[in-house]
Amino acid sequence: MNLRLNSEFGTLKAVLMHRPGKEIDRLTPYNKEFLLFDDVPYLEALQQEHDAFSNLIKESTGATVYQLRELLIRVLYDQKMLLQLMRESLKRSGMVHLAEDILERYSTAECAGILTAGLKVHELRRKIPKLNAGELMEFAFVISPCPNLYFQRDPMAITPGGVIFSSMRMEGRQREADLLRTIFENHMDFKDNIHQLYPVLGHDNPPSIEGGDVIILSQKAVAIGNSERTDEKAIYHAAKALLAEGTVERVYEVHLPQKRQFMHLDTVFTILDENLVLTYPDAMNAVLQTSLYTLKEIKDDKVHIKREVLKESLLTILEREIPHLEILHTAAGNPDYAMREQWFDGANVFAIGPRRVISYNRNIHTNRALRNMGVEVLEIPSSELSRGLGGPRCMTMPISRSRV
Numbered sequence: 465m466n467l468r469l470n471s472e473f474g475t476l477k478a479v480l481m482h483r484p485g486k487e488i489d490r491l492t493p494y495n496k497e498f499l500l501f502d503d504v505p506y507l508e509a510l511q512q513e514h515d516a517f518s519n520l521i522k523e524s525t526g527a528t529v530y531q532l533r534e535l536l537i538r539v540l541y542d543q544k545m546l547l548q549l550m551r552e553s554l555k556r557s558g559m560v561h562l563a564e565d566i567l568e569r570y571s572t573a574e575c576a577g578i579l580t581a582g583l584k585v586h587e588l589r590r591k592i593p594k595l596n597a598g599e600l601m602e603f604a605f606v607i608s609p610c611p612n613l614y615f616q617r618d619p620m621a622i623t624p625g626g627v628i629f630s631s632m633r634m635e636g637r638q639r640e641a642d643l644l645r646t647i648f649e650n651h652m653d654f655k656d657n658i659h660q661l662y663p664v665l666g667h668d669n670p671p672s673i674e675g676g677d678v679i680i681l682s683q684k685a686v687a688i689g690n691s692e693r694t695d696e697k698a699i700y701h702a703a704k705a706l707l708a709e710g711t712v713e714r715v716y717e718v719h720l721p722q723k724r725q726f727m728h729l730d731t732v733f734t735i736l737d738e739n740l741v742l743t744y745p746d747a748m749n750a751v752l753q754t755s756l757y758t759l760k761e762i763k764d765d766k767v768h769i770k771r772e773v774l775k776e777s778l779l780t781i782l783e784r785e786i787p788h789l790e791i792l793h794t795a796a797g798n799p800d801y802a803m804r805e806q807w808f809d810g811a812n813v814f815a816i817g818p819r820r821v822i823s824y825n826r827n828i829h830t831n832r833a834l835r836n837m838g839v840e841v842l843e844i845p846s847s848e849l850s851r852g853l854g855g856p857r858c859m860t861m862p863i864s865r866s867r868v
């Protein structure tokens with residue numbers, strides 16, 4: 465399985481998801497903002513909705529649905545790997561010295577649970593009564609939880625030219641990228657099939673980039689949002705690696721206002737077929753500027769790229785990149801409904817094949833508009849899933865699709 469994708473809509477063959485677990489129960493009214501949630505979800509209902517989503521994917525496409533937890537446990541049977549990841553995860557609380565003690569007292573599967581759901585001082589004290597937790601209070605996290613892990617789109621991105629491992633901007637999500645990278649670099653289904661584009665080898669503390677900002681426009685063109693989450697420097701390095709690899713010839717940097725409602729480029733538009741794009745009109749208008757990166761030359765092994773600021777609107781650029789483009793507006797352009805549905809990711813549908821999408825059932829006006837355009841819309845329940853402010857595209861990391 466070669467980890468490259470050449471479209472956003474080729475028939476889905478394999479996808480990675482994460483069934484939400486105990487990490488969700490870590491959310492409280494006091495930490496929810498830091499952990500990037502707008503509410504405190506009800507875990508059981510969230511799991512039911514998520515199961516409905518993953519079952520629908522399996523039934524409608526026959527695709528393999530990988531579960532992050534299973535992949536993680538698999539790679540963590542390598543105790544060296546587990547120790548390394550545990551140490552890494554304990555760095556922020558300054559408790560790296562506890563890594564060996566934790567490994568001794570918890571099984572590998574439990575350790576995987578700790579790495580996703582976090583660990584509190586008083587929980588660890590049950591296993592280690594004489595625990596020395598320094599200045600940490602009993603209810604503090606020794607390892608912070610990852611409640612956004614069900615938004616599998618963001619910790620990495622797969623492009624026509626290879627894989628981008630994210631470096632995540634918000635502190636509440638940074639550990640997610642380590643988990644994904646450990647899986648993909650070590651699991652036997654993936655490790656020999658990765659051409660890593662980002663981070664560039666040797667870069668410690670790489671500038672931030674998140675998967676939700678990366679959209680494949682075509683085999684030859686990729687768009688990356690310069691957003692609340694993705695940094696200009698990261699786009700430069702990712703563009704350079706992509707252009708040097710050679711499959712992709714154009715990388716567009718789309719400047720978005722640094723606002724929560726446009727946190728990633730995929731909150732603004734998604735691609736549903738070779739010539740059909742779903743957009744939220746206000747967000748398209750909010751695009752501040754678009755720049756284009758192309759390859760200048762490769763000389764003495766040095767890659768030189770060129771950046772031009774484009775004068776046209778994002779829509780004009782998309783029309784040039786995608787021949788015979790049809791644009792569909794969320795809620796068929798009705799501004800009141802479009803605004804409401806955007807809040808629950810109306811534009812963020814997940815294409816499981818050309819003109820076949822999975823969408824939140826609550827976005828009724830957008831779903832109707834999609835059907836009127838001849839798109840097959842499969843709906844999933846969305847009362848709880850949507851409280852994390854991400855939609856069906858955000859919750860999926862496609863690993864393999866039919867080539868288009």
Ligand SMILES: NC(=[NH2+])NCCC[C@H](N)C(=O)O
Nearest residue numbers: 500615676728852853854858
């Ligand atoms: N690709 C996306 N739009 N992801 C949405 C992620 C939502 C998540 N709560 C965050 O703020 O990071």
